[in-house]
Amino acid sequence: MQDESIIKAVLKGHTAGYAILVDRYKNIIFDLCYKYTYDYSEAQDLSQEILLKAYKKLSTFKNSSKFSTWLYRIGVNTCIDWVRKNKKYSGTISIDQDRYIELLPSQNPVPEDIVVDSEKRELLRNAIHSLPEKYKTVIILYNYKNLSCKEISDILGVAVNTVETRLYRGKKLLRDKLLKPCNGGEYLWNAVK
Structure with a gap:
């Protein structure tokens, strides 16, 4: 029906x-x-x-x-x-099936790999969560819900161009956040890769 x-x-x-x-x-x-x-x-x-x-x-x-x-x-x-x-x-976004940054676990994970994968997911979650709402929402809908820009446009009631711009800017902000040095001078981006 x-x-x-x-x-x-x-x-x-x-x-x-x-x-x-x-x-x-x-x-x-x-x-x-x-x-x-x-x-x-x-x-x-x-x-x-x-x-x-x-x-x-x-x-x-x-x-x-x-x-x-x-x-x-x-x-x-x-x-x-x-x-x-x-x-x-804080860190309220789950990483399940990200089209933007892949966090693939090892084929035969050892306990250390499991901890590292978990830490990478937490870093990425925190970075996404810290984005301004308009970018975070578009990234969630596009990357995690696998919706098209047109579908997101319909949901948010904004033009497709606006969705594309927010997605581009959100990814750039996320990349900038992950490229900041953290513990020992290592970049978050490298920790996530």
Whole structure:
């Protein structure tokens, strides 16, 4: 059953149909929340909040974009609000499948390699987390959610050129942060590579 058909039914009073949409998108929304919170419990709570917001605002969905894009927009905005309210969380971005900087573990990792890989991920997480919100959001959506610039444009409600510019500038800022000398004169970039 198509999302639009389910939405029409829910708006006509068949509210149980919303459970189908929740089942369809709950994992995607949870994954998005986890990229912002890096905390399982917080991500669960945030996911529920997003899905509840979407339910309450369902009548505002106009079919001008896909339901998933509309839901993502609510999700991203809610996650950004959460980050602003919870400054105590640092290094809140998970490194799972990064298209920008590859952190590939060894084929047969020894305990030292596992620790080094973990430290590299933490350095990268902290660097991404310290970026201004507009760059961090684009990097998360592009690198971790594998969304196109057009999809990100639809979610954020900005021009594709703006997304491309933010992605370029965000990567440059990230690269600059990782090229700063750290312990013993070694560059963070080298520690991450």
